[in-house]
Amino acid sequence: MAQAVAHRDSVSQTNNPQMLFWGLRSSVIIYLSVMIIMPLFVIGVEGLREGIDAFWTSITRPVAWSAIWLSVWTAGVMAVINIIMGTTTAYVLVRYRFWGKNLLNSLIDLPFAIPTLVTGVMLTLLYGPQTSVGKFLNDEFGIKILYSNLGIILSLLFLGYPFVIRAVQPVMMKLDASQQEAAHTLGASQFTTFRRVILPALLPAMITGGLLSFARALGEFGSIVIVSGNIPMKTQTAAVYVYAQVEGDKMASASGVSLVILLIALITTLGVDFWYKRNKRVGKKL
Amino acid sequence: MKERNLSLGGILLLLVVLIYAGVLLLAPVAALVSNTFKDGFEPFWKAITDPEALNTLWLSMRLAVLASIFNALLGVMVAWVLVRHNFFGKGLLNALVDLPLVISPVIVGYVMIVLFGRTGWLKDFPIKLAFSWEGMLVLTVFVSLPFVIREIQPVLAGMGKEQEEAAYTLGASPWGTFWRIVFPAIRHALTYGIVLTLARSLGEFGAVAVIGGGTQGSTESATIYIYRSLNDRNYAGAYSMALLLGVIAILILIIMNNLRVHKRGG
Structure with missing residues (x-):
């Protein structure tokens, strides 16, 4: 027993x-x-470590502050362009039948796969002052892409392209066709239908993708270190600034900028997460 | 949204997208390819079979494979716990899993030096992690940590826990349950996650550049080699290695694409 x-x-x-x-x-x-x-x-x-005052002093040094600001505004400009072009791309991919669609759809993921340093090398070879494209843009229009803020924005656009598309695509696929047809029947033009019916449904996904690409771009290093030329106060971003400080064994001056960039990225991502979940819940209720 | 044939407006939109994607994605690739093969195939071959270059490529591959194995094992565990268990702070922990995607690699490298550097918080740690390949491995694991987890989570959530519980009730061991119930379900997602992990690990630069210090022959990865070659004006070396990594990335992209079809089918 x-x-x-x-x-x-x-x-x-x-x-x-x-x-x-x-x-x-x-x-x-x-x-x-x-x-x-x-x-x-x-x-x-x-x-x-040294208190709030020391932290404040370390990030308000002109070199540090301009690096933070450069990272934030270039990432912001990228996010806005990316939201517009990403949504357009997703719309074309979901809406229309055309030859080569699958190829275009897989090409979108290229920036996820390609090392960012390689992106930097490629952009240098395309837009560098010695190349035909770079020379043409400089001679004809006076536009310098390499070693300027344009180069930074261009690398970030490359990097961020898939984010909005991959966020918007699934939502777009699930959009209810009957609503659009109803709007059409009631006399709305295609553009009005887009603005009043499609856009509001897509907005959460567009903003989510845009903010994620923004957060990702804030810390970008590999491509920028090559295309920007890293001129302090002009083309040195926060990540490159931190790198320069660590290499120069000035760990203390790296800490303040690191904290600021991290906080912005963290608030953005956690904010997206929270906002997205709330929206999903609201959507379910409707 | 229903798929339609191209209208006039559709053709215009398609053109805008094709030009944008072409200028943004394809033109740079074309520039790299044409510059690398400017003088034929031979300089490329010579540059990538250079022992020094091969050494750095070997280190990158070793790091990527080890990081992928580690992240595959731990990723399955983490995903399973985050989906099946409830505990205090789970929501926050789950949200923070994405952190490696948005935190700057340079800042992570900086953290490693603060912890394990000469005057670091843990400078007496038994394993030398600063300026060593072990440190580079830890950082590679970090930067590619979310991929496997994020691929598996939705699959586990979608299948529910009923099958696992039924298996236990019928007397299966946890190990048996994992291999017979959980693994077959997550197999495709896991493979996809591993491929993403490999891609991300192979291309990592910022973090490993900070922690490895880029000592030639021991802690120089393929990306660090490209960066140094550019600075040393060894352009053939830099472009050839960049092209090689680019080709590997495109191969990975093709694999990803095929796997996605599987994932949808399964």
Whole structure:
């Protein structure tokens, strides 16, 4: 009898994975904490180690401040262009039948696959002052792309292109055709239908994709370090500034800028996450 | 939204998109290809079979493969726990999984030096992580951490936990349940995630440049090699390696595309 109970206990123990699950869960929490929470903690502590005043002084130094501002505004310009062109691209891909559509659709992911440093090299070869395109743009229009802010925006556009498209595409596919037809029947033009029916449904996905590309662009390093020329106060972005400080063993001046850039990226991503979930819930209710 | 044949407005929009995508994505690729093969195939071949170049490529591949294996194993665990379990702080932890995608690689490299550098917080850590390939591996794992997790999560959420629970009730072990129930379901998503991880790891530059220090022969990855070659005016070397990494990226893209078809079908 006792033996039978003991036997049953051992069976239920091997079949009861609770202990294992508990261990698994703890390991995962520890792993994510070490990999993700710890870096955040380190940046926070290093940035504020000498107090708020020192932090403020370190980021308001002209070189540091102009680097932060350059990163923010170039990423912002990119996000706006990207939202417009990304949505247009997604619309064409979802709406129309045309030859080569699958090829175009896979090409969109190129920036996800290609190393950003290689992007920088490619842009240099296309728009550099010695190349035919670069020379043409400079002689005819006085436009310099390389070693200027234009080059930075162009690298960011390359990098950010898939974000909006991949966010908008699935939403667009699910759009209800009957609403558009109703608007049409009621006499709305194609443009009005787009503005009043399609656009409001797409807006959350457009903004989500745009903000994600913005957050991603803020920290971009590989392509920018090659195309921008890294002139302090002019074409040096925050990530390149941090790199220059670390290389020069000036860790303290890297900490403030790191913290600012991280905070902006973090608020943007967490904000997107929160906002998207809320919108989804509202959408479900409707 | 229904698919339609091209209207006049559609043709105009398509043209705008084709020009934009062509100038933005294809023109740079064309510039790289034509510059690399400006003097024929031979300089390219010579540049990438240079022992120094091969060494850096070998290091990059080793880092990418090891990081992918590690992220595949841990990614499955993390995704499973985040989908099946509830615990305090799960929402925040789940949102933070995306952090490596948006935090600047340079800043992550900086964190590693703050922790493990000569005067770092953990300078007595038994494994040398600053200016070593082990440190580069840790950072490569970090920058590619979300991919496998984010691919598997929706699949696990979609299949629900009923099958797993049924397996336990019928006496299957956790290990058996994983191989017979969970793994077949997540297989395609896992492969897709691993491919994304490989692509991201192979191309990492900022983080490994900071932590590796780019010592020739030991901590110089393929991307760091490109950067140094540009600075040393070894343009043939830089362009050839960039092209090689670009070709690998395009191969990865083709694989991704085929896998996506599978994923949709499965």
